[in-house]
Amino acid sequence: MTRTEGDQRGGAPARPAADATLVSRSCEVSDVSFRAFLAARDRGEPRVHWASPAGLELVGGGAAVRLTAEGADRFDRLRADAATVFADTDVGAEAGSAATRPRMLGGVAFDAAHEPDATWAGFPAASFLLPAVQLTRDHEGTYLTVTRYAADATAAAVDDDLTAARESLADLPMMRPSGGKPGVAATRWRTDRAEWVEQVERVRERIRAGDLRKVVLATALDVDLASPVDIPDTLERLRRTYPECYRFLVQPSGGDAFFGPPPERLVKLDGRRVETEALAGSMPRGDSHETDADNARSLLESEKLQHEQRLVVDTIAEQLSAYGDVREGEQGVRKLTNIQHLRTPIEADLDGPEHVLTLVEALHPTPAMGGLPLAEALATIRGTETFDRGWYASPVGWFDGNGDGEFAVGIRSCVAGDDHATLFAGNGIVGDSDPEAEWEELQPKVRPVLDELERDDRTDE
Secondary structure, eight states, X not given: OEEEEESTTOOOOSSXXXXXXXXXXXXEEOOOOHHHHHHOGGGOSOEEEEEOTTSOEEEXXXXXXXXXXXXXXXXXXXXXXXXXXXXXXXXXXXXXXXXXXXXXXXXXXXXXXXXXXXXXXXXXSEEEEEEEEEEEEOSSOEXXXXXXXXXXXOHHHHHHHHHHHHHHHTTSOXXXXXXXXXXXXXXXXXXXXXXXXXXXXXXXXXXXXXXXXXXXXXXXEEEEESSOOOHHHHHHHHHHHOTTSOEEEEEOSSSOEEXXXXXXXXXXXXXXXXXXXXXXXXXXXXXXXXXHHHHHHHHHHOHHHHHHHHHHHHHHHHHHHTTEEEEEOOOEEEEOSSEEEEEEEEEEEESSOOOHHHHHHHHSSOTTTSEESHHHHHHHHHHHOOSOOTTTTSEEEEEETTSXXXXXXXXXXXXXXXXXXXXXXXXXXXXXXXXHXXXXXXXXXXXXXXXTTSOOSSOOO
């Protein structure tokens, strides 16, 4: 089932309107603080943010149109309703029209049966929106876009809205000083060390018995904050610390926000060219160049981690082979600020046109997030984990009217609001996994967000 919501303040027709027109207008603007734009409450709710390591950055407020879906057919419904929304589109010919073309931003829950409650209140099984007001930055410049979706939407009215939105930018700075971190008052793992070790041991025995090849177990860290978290400021700090990663924000209403700096691309589709990757197996960064190099060498030489990586590569290649010719690139080590991973790039040339959501559905969850065989691994996850993954480890990204788009995997992520946050981390378990070592491997995976919540002696600028 799918629902579509229109109007930046949340008016909600039950389905996309066949007689509605999507009208969008853009103009180039001087550089402005995306953080200040995101923090401006007059943009309306919801709020979204997307940034890729390649340089594209989008930040939006309000919803010209919003699609939500639930159930096993959620991807089918999203594609069908998006096709209706994009059927009658007027984007003009303004500067930046390629970068500012209408895009749906959002994501889906890990499990199609997800129910939006408790930690994930306000997050349905799938949700995408086309922002009513958006800033776009790419290598060519910075652009402001206003979009309306309605039966009576006209270019003249949207031009007026664009003029008003542009005037409002004059009050925003080019840079906004970062506020202080909220501070951490207390933390609690939802699965403590002893319980985690016992879970890993049980799963490891099942794998050794031959029922499974790999299971990805995850847990959550609840954090009590010393003061309310400022989401735009936290995202800006993540930009500085993890410039080589994606960054995203999905805030469906005025409540909690889901955000993070995931390192892993799930899939990118441009025409018929597909790019993805296998990112599995991790080691911490070293305190010295020598230790760091030793850790990277351990990644490349570890029989366990190479086995884990090969499972992911082979499965992704097999899934994509149904759509075209697949090419596996050379394996290497992806170095991030506090952790490093084995990485294998994978590309494909499609036999025919496909929607990126079709590829997302085919690839999610990869063995790096779920396990193998997938059905048995997911059943094991449901029977073992004691928390709701929600949108953790799920596809987050964007798609346009042509079906092109890009999605990251929502790891290194957090749900936060006011004075609380919940962070997530998981590990791939195989037959020779060491339960104690798997616990230690979890710890650096919550650091990207936790480090930006904890106060330290440095002065934030």
